[in-house]
Each structure stands twice: as structure tokens, then as C-alpha cells.
Amino acid sequence: MFVTESTTLEERVAAVRQQVTEAAIVAGRDPASIEIVAVSKTWPREAVDAAWAAGLRTFGENRVQEAVAKFAEPRPEGASLHLIGQLQTNKVRQALRVVDCVESVDRESLIDTLQKEAARLDRIVPVLVQVNIARETQKSGCAPGEAGHLLDKISQSENLRCDGLMTIAPLVDDPEDARPTFAGLRELRDELGGAASLPVLSMGMSNDFAVAIAEGATHIRIGRAIFGSRPA
Numbered sequence: 403m404f405v406t407e408s409t410t411l412e413e414r415v416a417a418v419r420q421q422v423t424e425a426a427i428v429a430g431r432d433p434a435s436i437e438i439v440a441v442s443k444t445w446p447r448e449a450v451d452a453a454w455a456a457g458l459r460t461f462g463e464n465r466v467q468e469a470v471a472k473f474a475e476p477r478p479e480g481a482s483l484h485l486i487g488q489l490q491t492n493k494v495r496q497a498l499r500v501v502d503c504v505e506s507v508d509r510e511s512l513i514d515t516l517q518k519e520a521a522r523l524d525r526i527v528p529v530l531v532q533v534n535i536a537r538e539t540q541k542s543g544c545a546p547g548e549a550g551h552l553l554d555k556i557s558q559s560e561n562l563r564c565d566g567l568m569t570i571a572p573l574v575d576d577p578e579d580a581r582p583t584f585a586g587l588r589e590l591r592d593e594l595g596g597a598a599s600l601p602v603l604s605m606g607m608s609n610d611f612a613v614a615i616a617e618g619a620t621h622i623r624i625g626r627a628i629f630g631s632r633p634a
């Protein structure tokens with residue numbers, strides 16, 4: 403599905419942008435309302451700089467140590483870094499050195515620790531609540547029924563701001579099979595207050611982002627379609 407050997411990163415970014423635009427138009431949405439989060443995990447800083455040169459400004463990393471090593475000074479100018487992987491409470495302090503948004507908030511103890519560290523830094527940290535819509539046992543994310551409680555807890559945390567929800571769809575061959583997961587996140591968001599209070603839906607990856615856009619994704623997390631297959 404991804405032609406990476408014979409293309410440049412710039413061409414791949416252009417192709418992803420084109421597909422985003424097409425999927426948005428089909429869905430009757432403004433293409434500019436969809437943010438590409440370039441998932442640079444496993445790739446070196448040079449790859450981040452190349453993606454930045456191609457115009458991308460939002461990046462995603464799933465490991466704290468790697469994120470710190472790659473995004474510590476000098477930071478790519480104007481870049482924003484999202485943490486998209488599971489976050490252990492003992493790594494929160496380190497994470498907040500470089501991370502602008504934590505997309506993987508899935509439990510109370512993490513909210514407590516994030517609040518404490520954000521207060522120490524005198525920062526407001528934007529977060530997303532990660533929900534395990536497909537109820538896959540091996541996946542992180544809270545159960546759909548717990549999300550409301552976590553949102554309440556975040557709203558009581560002075561230094562945190564919840565912008566929306568995030569989910570990871572099951573790995574499927576046919577992207578259409580991920581549609582119920584994406585629709586499920588959107589429906590949950592609508593039950594929990596709607597787009598006015600929770601504008602962000604982070605869902606969709608390289609193989610299924612067009613379907614995610616059709617279901618309302620505002621942030622798509624794209625690794626392989628931009629950077630190529632990850633090194634083993």
C-alpha cells in the first residue's frame with residue numbers, strides 16, 4: 403500500500419495531503435480542519451527535520467526517552483509534540499520536558515501525576531482521553547464507560563485541559579472494518595458533551611485515515627505513509 407522505496411519524503415507528504423483533501427471533500431468537511439500528526443517513532447531527528455521541511459508541524463512519539471532525545475533543544479521551530487504511547491507515572495516529569503499534548507490519558511493515577519507536574523511547571527497541559535473502543539484486551543485506553551469519569555477528573559484539574567478523545571483501531575486488512583471503532587469514538591464524544599467541549603478526535607493511521615476522516619477525525623496519526631516502513 404505504501405510506495406516508499408522509489409519516493410521521497412516530500413512526495414509522500416504531498417500524497418498524504420492529497421488523500422486527506424479528497425477524503426475531507428467526500429465527507430463534506432474542510433481539509434484544513436484535519437491535522438496530520440507525523441509519527442516519527444523509530445526514525446532519527448533527521449527524518450523529523452525532513453518532515454518539518456515538507457511543512458509538517460505536529461509530531462507524535464510513543465516513548466518518552468526517545469521523544470526527549472529527539473525533541474530536546476534545538477527544537478524544530480514551531481513544532482508541537484504529542485505523546486501517543488502509554489505513559490507511566492514515573493516518566494511524567496521527563497515527558498513534560500518536551501511534550502505539548504498527552505494523547506494517551508487513560509487512568510486516574512496518570513491524571514493526578516500530570517496535574518501535579520503541570521502545576522509545578524505552571525503550565526496548562528492539553529490532553530486527550532484514550533478510549534479502547536474496540537475493547538481489545540491487549541490495547542491501552544480506558545473502557546468507554548470510564549471516559550466520562552476521567553473527563554470529570556480532568557476538568558477538576560486546574561493545570562490540565564481536555565481537548566477530546568483518542569483511539570487506536572484494531573489492525574485489520576480492510577480499512578472499512580475499522581469504521582465501527584471510529585464511529586464509536588465519535589458517538590461517545592457526542593454523548594459526553596459534543597464537539598463544542600471536546601473538539602478533537604484523534605483517530606486513523608496510515609492504512610485507515612480516509613475512513614477515520616469520514617467518521618470525523620480531526621487528528622490523524624501517520625507514521626509509515628510519511629516516513630516509510632519502520633526499521634526492524
Ligand SMILES: *Cc1c(COP(=O)(O)O)cnc(C)c1O
Pocket residue numbers: 441443464486487570607608609623624625626627
Ligand atoms: C505507530 C503509531 C501510529 C502510526 O502508525 P502508522 O501505521 O505507521 O501510520 C499511530 N498511532 C499510534 C498510537 C502509534 O503507536
